[in-house]
Amino acid sequence: MEFFKQVDIDWMGKAKYFYALSGLLLVVGMASLVAKGGPYYGIDFKGGTVVDVRFAGTPPIDTIRNGLAQQGIGNSTIVPVSDIARPNSNEVLINIEEKGEGAEALDAGKAAILSALHATFGAGEPGKQDFNAVGPSAIADVLTRKDPLSAGAAAGDRYAQLSRQIVSYRDKDRGGIVNNLDELSASGASAGVIAALREVFYTSNFAIINVEIVGPKVGSELRRQAVVVTLYALAGMLVYIAFRFEWVYGAAAVLAVFHDVLITLGLFSIFHFEISLTVIAALLTLVGYSMNDTIVIFDRIRENARLMRREPFHAIVNRSINQTLSRTILTSGLTFLTVLVLFVMGGQVLRAFSFALVVGILVGTYSSFGIAAPLVVAWNQWRGQGAAVVTSGTAAGNKLRKT
């Protein structure tokens, strides 16, 4: 089977359409960024507190907000977690912005949220602990002291293992919330064990899934670092490509990658995805990937330039793109499919990250023939070299080619 048998499209002739498309995407993206007051930073970059809470039923957002207000937290943002794969997840993200570099403890926000939750949703019976909030060691402690199975000397190990089983059941099978201690019988806990637990624990109807607290100083520091790393990476690649090919190729490739990153950021703004550290990782990966693509085309241009000495440069570039089209579409297509699977099935934690990759692969592939190649052609034409005078890189590159 073969998709692209003998393609002969005049890519460079369509350059102005490519520029127009890119221009449009950039303008729309930038407009969104401006309208929303900048990129939508996650707490990695903004600082603040985020608590992810899962409820047994539909989360009562207004009740939560009032409860928080009573604890003195006026400016909280409560966002339900909705996932393409799981639209009714009964989870909310409680967001508190960091007020400033105060002497107050870093987790003042988290402590306030927890007390608000407990106050609003029942502290259960006084003196008892919330079963949904404890770890296996706490449970093992309780069981060892009460010894409902009369395990005697082997109590420690026996209950340690049982506790792990119970907690694993709660977390893996029940999503972290057990509504009633009787439900634990499904995990292998006998009636005696459950009775012993009931003396010490009650079950609330919520569970803390995740807590993230980032101090404001760290936030701005990470923001600065992210920008610096990206710029360094781009500079490194510019040098690498200039070494393998020529400066103009390096510049064209870097401009194309820049274009990719800007469009991705614009789309992030439009679709209101949060920019976190992992998203920056995805951006750097797409930088590498876009370079990839661009290099394959440049490689072919260099090879063809030697073979097709008499032809005008833009014809050489067209031919190169056509020859590599099959490979480009195939690989990008396959990589795109894999990250699409990741986007759909990868879970909510990776959603923004995989979105960056999905967009990045599409745009990165497009920019190789839509931006980078036309830029090189334009440069050559501007230098008055319609004919194919393209010096091809370093001696090392030539040597390896001589096979």
Place this chain on the structure above:
Amino acid sequence: MNSNLKWKALFIAAVILVCILGLVGRPEFPPKSWMGIKSNFSNSIKLGLDLQGGTHLILQVQVQEAVSQETDQTLDHITTLLRDKTIRYDELRKLTDTQILVHNVAPEQIGAARNVIADQYPDWAISAAPGETSGYIVTMSPTRIAALQQQTMDQAEETIRRRIDALGLTEPLVAPYGQGDNEIIVELPGEGDPNRAKSVIQAGGQLELHLVLDGSAYPSEAAAMASHGGILPPNAQLVQGKSSASSPSQSAPASDSWYLIDRVPVVTGRDLRSATAVRSTKNVGFFDVDFTLSTEAGRRFGPFTEQNIGKQLGVVLEHRMQTAPTINGRIDDTGVIEGQFGEQEANDLGLVLRSGALPASIKYLEERTVGPSLGADSIRHGVQASIVSLLVVLIFMVVYYRLSGVNAVVALILNLIILLAALAYFGAVLTLPGIAGVILTIGMGVDSNVLIFERIREELRGAKAPVTAVDVGFKRAFLTIIDTHVTTIVSAAFLFVFGTGPVRGFAVSLAVGLLANLFTSVYVSRVIFDWHLAKMPREAELSI
């Protein structure tokens, strides 16, 4: 050619064996059942915090405090020194964290003063005080500052590690972090509730015994200052009583009492040899902490207590006055800290004192807790996505490239096995972005095969024989493959250097996956092709 091929095949088989060994052969070798294999596998791959749940803390050591403390002590010593040498001066005070001002030295003793100080404190630079005829500024040298900061960092890290270890958590991590901002990272896998760990870490453990200067406590800071004419005496400092929830007993100060104490402590936590929790005899039902001093400190403490009988000894814990008992007689090297502690409180305090005081206080910069259910969710999503994407790619390759597609499939699966085995061997941590890196490796790894196959198809279209086509295809594609891998690996390298936890996991997965891909798509694929070509009849077409 055939025996060459056999050796290559053997080599590949050896690599596969080593990988499988790394993944399911440890720690129980050989695994005796399916359960054994599964448990070996889960032990070999270390899971990051975002996959197993746990707590991640970034804290910053306030090293400036240690520097300031050293200046304080040096100030005190210089005072004694100048007095011993009977050098007269008007004033001796601390200017900044690293500078001491000697004000108005008697004119004929200027030279002597300088020599005396320079002799005893080579780490300090002496310069003329600006605007003074006979004064000096003594400044800590930058090398000493740097050394002190590093020493403080090391000691803080060591102390924190000891305290965390004493809590008995599984495989905690305590390590320096970041680029030189005095930060330490603490990771507690599986620990869903960090509060006890945090309070144990943060407990300064700064125990200091000071002489209480004024007879009684003051109700407020202002009152204390007022009774001294609005300015504190130069050798004194004010300290507040610790805030206590329960009703204070006779000697336990309430938080609204302020004490005037000697600036320099007679004994600090560093002089402790041991500290244990014991049942309190005075406050029945509560616990105290008994401590013992080192011999050297005992030699100082004895005369001190003897000279100050009748005065109060302030036990200052973390800059708050814990108790202030009256010195009734000479004490050489034992003491007790009373404070109506509960059992766990007293045990923790003993632990903290035994592990040594933190040389400076710490501040939390970042705290992340991943609940275990999220971790389990993430693993499930990650694994499902990996399997589906692998299947998608495999099916496509076989349909599009027919038998050569199977070649690519074998190479890809081997790629993943090598990737996982490498992670296991290096003890690298697998995070959720790391799983994404594996998925990305699937997509990008198959790129190499596509490059080669497309080149082979091109050559075949040019009517070359299969053997030549394969040969040329691999050769021509090789350089491009190197180029494309290098750029992505460079990105990954940047991410590894500047990233933390989950991002690092991603960088490692991606880089290792691509490196393994170089091996599988070029070497292994080639071997499979050669083997297939050798068995193929001469006239047959290459299935690609």
